[in-house]
Amino acid sequence: DTAVSQTPKYLVTQMGNDKSIKCEQNLGHDTMYWYKQDSKKFLKIMFSYNNKELIINETVPNRFSPKSPDKAHLNLHINSLELGDSAVYFCASSPDREGYGYTFGSGTRLTVV
């Protein structure tokens, strides 16, 4: 049973399209995150939710909108996709905001053509 599962694993889409990535965790964690890993492998946080409340919103274009219907799910919707959005997107969760116990999903490789 995968602790943090993301779907899809791969996503190839055309510029201008809208797409969503789903994330679910079965660890009972209170906090969930989205990270972006760029082509140079650099990882940076995008968003964080704690019990469905947005607590971190880094300087991300507003084409990116996270949604947390409950504390086990955090989805990422991206509007009007651009070439520069191509990256690997990781979902993660942790029991609290201390960070210990962080668990990452396996990543979604998004390619915009």
Added chain:
Amino acid sequence: AQKITQTQPGMFVQEKEAVTLDCTYDTSDPSYGLFWYKQPSSGEMIFLIYQGSYDQQNATEGRYSLNFQKARKSANLVISASQLGDSAMYFCAMTTSNTGKLIFGQGTTLQVKP
């Protein structure tokens, strides 16, 4: 501002030898956590080891140990008895200020030679 620096873009080590991956951090927050993650070519992020800023002893997990030198603000990862399967990218990361936000270094690519 919080920052993690990994100065070794790439490292080689002979199988069965030990290797140290460097990490320095910068924060003014007295409470922080330091992490190491392994990312193999398959892409997943694998948690290796954690050190809290108030922990008195260096963390160890199997063949992994974290050499925590608080005054020098360094948190080097030591891998003993390297194995071919250790070839991967390794990231040092930090959380501060009770946000849960992980700040990552640039990563170090480790190649283990047979």
